[in-house]
Amino acid sequence: MEDLLNDSSIYVLSCLRKRGYKTRPTLSKPKKVVGNNLVFKDAQKEDAAFILELRTDSKKATHLSKTSNDLKQQEVWLEKYSNDSGQVYFIIFNKQGEKVGTVRLYDITNDSFCWGSWILKNGTPSNYSIESALLVYHFALSLGFEKAHFDVRKGNESVWKFHERFGADKVEETTDDFIYNISLEAIEKSLEKYKKYLPNGFSIED
Numbered sequence: 001m002e003d004l005l006n007d008s009s010i011y012v013l014s015c016l017r018k019r020g021y022k023t024r025p026t027l028s029k030p031k032k033v034v035g036n037n038l039v040f041k042d043a044q045k046e047d048a049a050f051i052l053e054l055r056t057d058s059k060k061a062t063h064l065s066k067t068s069n070d071l072k073q074q075e076v077w078l079e080k081y082s083n084d085s086g087q088v089y090f091i092i093f094n095k096q097g098e099k100v101g102t103v104r105l106y107d108i109t110n111d112s113f114c115w116g117s118w119i120l121k122n123g124t125p126s127n128y129s130i131e132s133a134l135l136v137y138h139f140a141l142s143l144g145f146e147k148a149h150f151d152v153r154k155g156n157e158s159v160w161k162f163h164e165r166f167g168a169d170k171v172e173e174t175t176d177d178f179i180y181n182i183s184l185e186a187i188e189k190s191l192e193k194y195k196k197y198l199p200n201g202f203s204i205e206d
């Protein structure tokens with residue numbers, strides 16, 4: 001059993017987790033994470049144009065790291081991403097099958113993951129932000145993570161306020177950014193507090 005728990009294969013660890021064993025957390029790219037109004041699907045090369053459209057939107061991009069408006073470069077990035085086991089990049093769909101946003105989990109540090117690249121298209125219903133955050137945390141907890149870390153631009157006030165309402169603690173700041181941690185206890189408290197946004201729970205399809 002000890003050998004299995006120390007196995008480097010993400011597949012072996014996910015099998016152990018499904019059988020109820022506590023393993024070290026690893027990121028894996030599922031086919032889908034299904035919520036109430038939203039479905040997360042693993043980003044594909046074909047999503048390059050959609051991602052570029054979001055990331056180069058002058059209003060949305062204010063607080064994001066700069067993306068060059070180059071479709072080929074974005075496709076190459078996504079191809080490389082498909083072989084990168086260190087991150088999961090989701091395209092967020094609504095239940096009507098329209099692409100409405102993106103979100104990414106990356107930078108595993110022991111049992112903590114970082115999330116970001118969180119963008120919702122202009123005009124999406126206001127409950128999509130909470131539902132997408134709930135799905136990120138449910139998915140991460142299912143992989144064995146017990147906390148998260150992220151940074152938010154100081155000027156991105158609505159987003160750092162969002163995280164603070166979710167229970168994140170500001171632990172540091174740089175010239176431009178606030179740096180946050182969120183504990184398992186705070187995550188679980190928010191999953192409970194906002195559970196009405198996922199009335200039928202969530203599911204993960206591998």
Ligand SMILES: CC(C)(COP(=O)(O)OP(=O)(O)OC[C@H]1O[C@@H](n2cnc3c(N)ncnc32)[C@H](O)[C@@H]1OP(=O)(O)O)[C@@H](O)C(=O)NCCC(=O)NCCS
Nearest residue numbers: 060063116117118119120126127129156158159162165166
């Ligand atoms: C980040 C992003 C996806 C968040 O989505 P959003 O819709 O702006 O989220 P908001 O914080 O405005 O929340 C949406 C609604 O839910 C409400 N809400 C948010 N958190 C809530 C909470 N904890 N409890 C109750 N209501 C809450 C808000 O008040 C808001 O309601 P309103 O529309 O009636 O004002 C979006 O702002 C975006 O795409 N930003 C550009 C990219 C970016 O900066 N990303 C972050 C860096 S990674």
